[in-house]
Each structure stands twice: as structure tokens, then as C-alpha cells.
Amino acid sequence: MRHSLLFFLLLALTPKISAQEPLKTQLAPCGTLGISDWLKESRFRQPVQDRSGDTMWVAIKTHLLAKDNGIGRISIEKYLDSFCQLNEDFSDTDIQFFMKDGWNLLNESDWHVHNTIPEGIDMMLTNNVPDALNAYFVADPAGNCGYNLPYAGVAIAHGCSGDNDHTWAHEVGHALNLPHPFIGWEGKLYNFNTPTPTVLTYDYTYFHDTLDTQVPAPLDTALVELVDGSNCAIAADRICDTPPDYLSYRWECDAENKSLLKQKDPTGAEFYSDGTLFMSYALDQCQNRFSPEEINIMRATLLTERLNWVAPGITQEPVTDNPVAIEPVQDQIVPVNGAVLRWNAVPNATHYLVQASRFASFSFKQLDIVTTDTFAIAGQLAPNLKYYWRIRPFNNRHTCAPFSALSSFKTSQVSPTTEPDAEGWRCYPSILAPDQPLTIQIPEDWKGHEIRCQIYDAAGRLVWQQKQEWSDQTNSLQLPSGQWSAGVYLLTCTGKTGSKTERLTVDGGR
Numbered sequence: 459m460r461h462s463l464l465f466f467l468l469l470a471l472t473p474k475i476s477a478q479e480p481l482k483t484q485l486a487p488c489g490t491l492g493i494s495d496w497l498k499e500s501r502f503r504q505p506v507q508d509r510s511g512d513t514m515w516v517a518i519k520t521h522l523l524a525k526d527n528g529i530g531r532i533s534i535e536k537y538l539d540s541f542c543q544l545n546e547d548f549s550d551t552d553i554q555f556f557m558k559d560g561w562n563l564l565n566e567s568d569w570h571v572h573n574t575i576p577e578g579i580d581m582m583l584t585n586n587v588p589d590a591l592n593a594y595f596v597a598d599p600a601g602n603c604g605y606n607l608p609y610a611g612v613a614i615a616h617g618c619s620g621d622n623d624h625t626w627a628h629e630v631g632h633a634l635n636l637p638h639p640f641i642g643w644e645g646k647l648y649n650f651n652t653p654t655p656t657v658l659t660y661d662y663t664y665f666h667d668t669l670d671t672q673v674p675a676p677l678d679t680a681l682v683e684l685v686d687g688s689n690c691a692i693a694a695d696r697i698c699d700t701p702p703d704y705l706s707y708r709w710e711c712d713a714e715n716k717s718l719l720k721q722k723d724p725t726g727a728e729f730y731s732d733g734t735l736f737m738s739y740a741l742d743q744c745q746n747r748f749s750p751e752e753i754n755i756m757r758a759t760l761l762t763e764r765l766n767w768v769a770p771g772i773t774q775e776p777v778t779d780n781p782v783a784i785e786p787v788q789d790q791i792v793p794v795n796g797a798v799l800r801w802n803a804v805p806n807a808t809h810y811l812v813q814a815s816r817f818a819s820f821s822f823k824q825l826d827i828v829t830t831d832t833f834a835i836a837g838q839l840a841p842n843l844k845y846y847w848r849i850r851p852f853n854n855r856h857t858c859a860p861f862s863a864l865s866s867f868k869t870s871q872v873s874p875t876t877e878p879d880a881e882g883w884r885c886y887p888s889i890l891a892p893d894q895p896l897t898i899q900i901p902e903d904w905k906g907h908e909i910r911c912q913i914y915d916a917a918g919r920l921v922w923q924q925k926q927e928w929s930d931q932t933n934s935l936q937l938p939s940g941q942w943s944a945g946v947y948l949l950t951c952t953g954k955t956g957s958k959t960e961r962l963t964v965d966g967g968r
């Protein structure tokens with residue numbers, strides 16, 4: 459684990475919280491160190507031929523970690539927000555990312571919270587898929603918001619993901635050969651009142667280009683970058699359009715996105731750090747760009763050593779439309795168990811995130827699933843309650859579409875209180891609100907045969923009947939009970955092996 463001194467100070471000042479998952483303020487910004495051989499050598503190579511303007515589509519394989527018991531995974535909603543933010547952060551680079559075969563769910567407590575980088579190495583080398591940038595979403599990546607291992611993949615903390623968080627873009631920047639603009643200062647606290655050194659050393663034990671932690675002296679040196687730009691190609695990140703920056707802890711910026719803290723270079727020239735760079739440690743609200751030279755380096759990386767991440771021939775179009783709920787809507791009454799939610803198909807969407815909640819804020823969700831269909835079946839809900847539900851469409855490249863407008867439904871007043879009888883018959887609720895569906899469970903051997911159901915009023919008159927073959931054991935009967943007067947009715951259903959009779963009360967009818 460690597461922390462700056464300031465991080466420890468911040469940690470000491472942060473109130474203790476009971477949740478196990480660390481918050482952003484409790485994590486170091488990034489664990490990545492070092493500069494790649496590729497970048498060092500790129501200064502001596504011919505520039506890579508790049509047809510700028512063509513969008514490069516890069517494969518990402520995401521692994522979403524939970525504890526051994528499956529608890530503690532990032533919500534899919536937050537993950538989709540993170541993926542959307544990643545592509546938005548890269549929109550000026552003409553590099554965009556797509557999910558290679560969706561995401562991978564892993565349950566492993568020792569990876570979900572890993573205290574050391576070697577545990578993260580183990581996680582990645584065990585689960586990586588080829589020909590993709592592998593990204594791991596965990597609760598705690600060794601005390602950092604994230605880190606990048608050049609030979610393995612990136613890790614991101616749940617607390618440093620979601621919309622308006624640029625940690626994923628920062629770590630992908632590392633994976634595409636970008637160092638920190640303040641390289642060499644990691645773990646050191648800049649002090650204006652002491653002379654600024656001309657050279658810094660740093661430990662990059664786990665951050666070589668290859669998995670080789672056996673190097674006897676895992677130290678490298680970085681020249682400190684000067685304000686006049688005279689050593690920019692050989693100092694710090696060796697990138698000339700990222701100005702000097704010595705701040706290796708989370709820092710605030712002013713209205714121009716410059717650091718509040720003034721620094722001076724080894725010659726005494728004063729400056730403020732540029733907080734707009736994703737590769738800096740400025741707060742997220744300061745960050746909004748990669749520099750032009752950084753973009754060139756990332757694209758050249760993809761055209762050379764990471765060409766296997768780039769997928770040709772992209773045809774999947776963006777998802778821009780909002781889905782519309784078809785049923786249930788406007789407080790329609792649904793059965794307590796097995797309610798069916800339907801919506802219209804959205805152009806270019808291949809998947810839908812469906813949520814239902816007791817609360818319009820969706821602060822707690824009774825249903826939170828991903829489907830490729832345009833319907834979902836809710837499990838067991840509580841009776842006689844209002845629920846809200848919504849749908850969010852996406853595909854493997856585009857996850858920025860918002861949720862649909864809220865729809866609502868109500869669960870039926872009475873849940874089945876009796877078990878099915880010996881033959882498997884059950885009918886509920888016995889008290890019906892007007893037009894509330896009736897749920898009928900038939901004996902197993904009635905399935906696949908014609909079933910006749912009739913309803914008689916208290917005077918013995920037939921008011922409704924239906925003859926139909928039922929293929930499922932549980933069916934919903936939509937009775938026109940809203941047109942009936944309130945009172946008691948008799949239901950009889952006749953199937954292959956006999957008849958069943960139930961007394962129903964229509965409550966609040968005409």
C-alpha cells in the first residue's frame with residue numbers, strides 16, 4: 459500500500475463510518491507508479507501513423523467483484539453510469555470503449571477487499587480474458603481509488619466510480635502509457651519552503667511493463683520538470699503539453715482549475731498545477747481533459763502494443779430513445795407474486811435494467827435486474843402497497859440513456875393465506891377490488907386440457923364465463939368485476955379431473 463502523508467492526515471480527520479466499504483475520501487487517489495519502457499522509447503521512434511478522426515473501439519472486459527456470499531457488488535446502475543462517464547471522458551480522443559461479452563461476476567472476499575497489490579495481481583492473472591483491457595470493480599483496491607498494472611489490468615474502487623468520477627478514465631490513461639504529470643512525487647509531500655530537488659527517485663516494484671518483481675533495486679529516477687519547458691521531453695511524464703505539477707495527493711482547484719497551492723521549480727520559477735488533466739490528482743470537478751500529446755500517446759499505444767484491444771467494424775448504434783412502460787401503469791393492480799412488467803422495445807438497445815421500488819427515489823429496490831427481453835417478472839412483493847418501476851436501455855457500447863419516466867402499480871390487497879389443496883388448487887384473493895385480477899392455481903393434471911370457469915351472482919345468474927386451455931399451472935383471470943355490483947359471487951372451474959368452487963366478494967363495485 460502506498461499513501462501520501464497527507465492521506466494519513468485526511469484519514470485521521472475523517473469521521474469513522476460503520477460501512478465496511480471505504481469512501482473516496484478514505485482512499486489514496488491512485489496506486490500506479492512508474493513510466494513504461496514503451497513511452498521512454500517512443501521518443502526515439504518514428505511517429506505512429508494515425509488517421510486521426512477515426513474512432514477506435516477498444517474492448518473492455520469488466521469484472522464486478524462481490525464477497526464470497528455474493529453481497530457487496532457495485533450496483534448495475536452505478537456501473538452503467540461509470541461506463542457512460544468513461545466514454546464521455548474519452549469523447550475528445552476518438553477512443554471509445556465497448557464491453558466485450560458483457561461483464562463478469564466474481565464472488566471472492568479476498569479480492570473484493572484486497573490489502574496488497576500482489577493480491578490484485580493474483581485476481582487479475584486468474585480472471586483476465588485475452589484481447590481486452592481488463593477492469594476490476596472492487597470495494598477496496600489496496601487502499602487506493604484505483605491502480606493500473608501494465609501487464610494485467612486496472613482496478614477501481616466502488617467509492618471512486620459512478621458519474622462525475624474520472625478514476626476509471628485516469629486508470630485507463632495509465633493502461634495506455636500515460637504517467638502522472640507529477641511522476642516522481644508519489645508518496646512525497648511538496649513543501650514550498652524547502653528547495654525543490656532536480657531529481658526524484660521512486661519505487662515501482664509492481665509497475666514494470668512485465669510481471670517481474672524480482673528486480674533487485676526497484677527504484678527509478680525522474681527529473682523534476684521546469685516551468686520554462688526546457689526539460690519537458692525528458693523530465694517527469696516526458697510530455698510537453700502537461701505543465702509542471704508536484705502535487706501527489708487530492709487537491710482543490712480555483713475557478714480556472716488551477717491549484718490553490720503555489721509551487722516553485724528547482725530554478726525558483728513559480729507556478730500553479732493544471733487541474734483539468736485527468737492524469738492529475740485534482741478533485742474530479744476540476745478534471746475535464748487529456749492533453750493533445752497525451753491523446754497522441756494513447757492512440758499510438760492502441761495502434762502498436764495494444765492493437766489486439768482494438769475491434770474493427772463497429773455497427774452498434776447509440777441508444778437514445780426512452781422506453782415507455784406498457785403495463786402496469788397508473789396504479790394498476792397486480793398480483794402479489796409474479797407480476798409481469800412490460801415495456802416497448804427501444805431502437806439499438808440489447809439490454810434493459812429494470813427496477814421496482816416502494817419509493818420514488820429508488821433508495822431501496824425490490825427488483826433490480828438486467829434482461830434482454832421487453833418484460834420482466836417481479837418476484838414476491840408485499841400485498842396492498844404502491845410500487846414505482848422504471849426501465850433503462852443500453853447495449854455493449856452505449857450506457858448513457860436515462861431511465862424511463864416512472865410508472866406505478868399496486869399489489870393486490872390479499873395475499874394467498876391458504877396453501878393449495880391436496881390436488882393443487884388455489885384461488886386468491888377472495889376479496890376483489892374492481893377489475894383486480896384473480897390468480898388461479900390449477901391441479902397439475904388439469905394442465906393442457908380445456909378448463910371452464912363460470913361466475914354466478916348471489917341470485918344464481920351466470921355473469922361471466924370462459925373456456926380455455928391453460929398451459930401453466932398459475933394463471934391470472936381478468937374479470938370485468940368493475941361492472942358488477944358489490945356483493946358475493948360464486949366461481950366454479952371445471953377441469954379434467956373435477957370441479958372447484960370458490961366464494962368471491964367484489965368489494966366497491968357498482
Ligand SMILES: [Zn+2]
Binds near residue numbers: 488489628632
Ligand atoms: Zn494514477
